[in-house]
Amino acid sequence: MKCAQAGYGYWGRNLMRCFSSARNCELTVCCEPETNLHDQIRSQYPNVRNIDINLETTLERPEIEAVILATPAALHHQQVKCCLEAGKHVFVEKPLATSTKQCEELVSLADGKGLTLMVGHTFLYNDAVRWIKNFIDQGELGNVQYIYFQRLALGRVRKDVNVLWNLAPHDVSIALYWLGEFPREVLSTGQDFLQSGIDDISFLNMKFPSGRFVQVHVSWLDPSKTRKAVVVGSRKMLVYDDCSPDQKITVYDKGFDVDGKPQDIGSRPFDSFGDFSLIQRVGDISIPRISFREPLQVEAQHFVDSVTTGGKPLSDGRSGAGVVAVLEAASDSRRRKAAVELSSLSL
Numbered sequence: 031m032k033c034a035q036a037g038y039g040y041w042g043r044n045l046m047r048c049f050s051s052a053r054n055c056e057l058t059v060c061c062e063p064e065t066n067l068h069d070q071i072r073s074q075y076p077n078v079r080n081i082d083i084n085l086e087t088t089l090e091r092p093e094i095e096a097v098i099l100a101t102p103a104a105l106h107h108q109q110v111k112c113c114l115e116a117g118k119h120v121f122v123e124k125p126l127a128t129s130t131k132q133c134e135e136l137v138s139l140a141d142g143k144g145l146t147l148m149v150g151h152t153f154l155y156n157d158a159v160r161w162i163k164n165f166i167d168q169g170e171l172g173n174v175q176y177i178y179f180q181r182l183a184l185g186r187v188r189k190d191v192n193v194l195w196n197l198a199p200h201d202v203s204i205a206l207y208w209l210g211e212f213p214r215e216v217l218s219t220g221q222d223f224l225q226s227g228i229d230d231i232s233f234l235n236m237k238f239p240s241g242r243f244v245q246v247h248v249s250w251l252d253p254s255k256t257r258k259a260v261v262v263g264s265r266k267m268l269v270y271d272d273c274s275p276d277q278k279i280t281v282y283d284k285g286f287d288v289d290g291k292p293q294d295i296g297s298r299p300f301d302s303f304g305d306f307s308l309i310q311r312v313g314d315i316s317i318p319r320i321s322f323r324e325p326l327q328v329e330a331q332h333f334v335d336s337v338t339t340g341g342k343p344l345s346d347g348r349s350g351a352g353v354v355a356v357l358e359a360a361s362d363s364r365r366r367k368a369a370v371e372l373s374s375l376s377l
């Protein structure tokens with residue numbers, strides 16, 4: 031499969047490295063308007079034989095079957111649309127677009143033309159995230175009751191998007207993947223300390239039809255780099271720490287039993303503090319071994335394989351649209367200072 035990539039900035043470099051080494055994939059064209067980057071592209075990727083400065087030229091190349099977009103979020107809608115209209119399969123970095131309406135247009139365009147549209151929700155290709163999905167699906171945690179995510183660091187402060195649209199797509203995509211349902215209500219707030227009108231800290235609360243609750247805290251203004259999720263189930267709990275090199279997941283056999291049974295099969299609700307303290311359970315702590323592959327490599331190969339086999343990508347246009355619908359509702363909630371109801375989407 032012959033590919034072109036548009037955008038060779040901070041993230042585009044990582045994508046080019048991974049797509050260049052993917053099986054059955056030949057990355058031969060790069061489109062990058064910053065001409066001072068062209069020598070670097072040529073010297074590092076001799077197979078990239080053509081460098082264009084605008085996407086229209088790239089799309090006129092008949093040999094190109096698929097385009098990888100690693101450009102700023104505000105350009106995604108228009109660029110994905112042009113690529114699909116030119117008959118190219120598309121891999122686009124998150125977010126798919128900046129509104130649900132735009133996403134719907136892109137999904138139906140891709141469907142209508144029978145083209146693959148995949149969104150770069152990298153964490154769905156992370157072996158630890160997949161291990162947790164399997165653990166949840168097998169009922170090991172019992173009923174998942176709530177999850178909170180923290181994705182915090184000092185900087186990379188952006189000017190084109192706020193911290194919610196920059197970082198929360200990761201955690202929202204993970205939450206929807208793990209839970210397999212779409213929130214019915216979103217409540218969000220944030221604050222712009224560094225750049226007026228661009229939130230650098232943000233809190234997003236999601237309530238799901240099943241009664242589950244998820245909170246996402248994202249920040250560019252934090253002393254330490256944190257990428258963590260805590261998943262609380264009725265039988266067990268776990269901590270996912272993406273920054274840990276060798277202890278990404280810790281499972282705690284902790285919780286509260288009712289009449290000696292796990293909560294979800296117990297018969298009696300708590301009615302006093304005495305009951306509450308009696309039935310607390312503190313069991314083993316375990317650290318599963320995860321054989322870890324580079325998520326971006328897995329993601330790039332998955333796109334190539336989806337195009338060549340005609341299979342549906344895990345993070346297809348529809349799932350990318352679901353993430354954008356949550357972010358759009360969160361922005362609405364922040365503006366209105368009120369919870370926003372979401373209509374159900376099929377994931």
Ligand SMILES: NC(=O)c1ccc[n+]([C@@H]2O[C@H](COP(=O)([O-])OP(=O)(O)OC[C@H]3O[C@@H](n4cnc5c(N)ncnc54)[C@H](O)[C@@H]3O)[C@@H](O)[C@H]2O)c1
Binds near residue numbers: 038041083101103
């Ligand atoms: N999946 C992840 O973990 C992850 C991490 C970082 C960024 N991203 C995403 O990657 C995308 C790019 O982010 P970034 O941090 O690399 O931004 P960046 O600003 O560093 O890079 C963007 C690049 O696109 C180029 N560009 C601008 N207009 C263009 C056009 N019309 N045609 C072709 N190229 C054009 C710019 O010159 C620049 O080199 C964003 O959507 C961002 O959300 C994803």
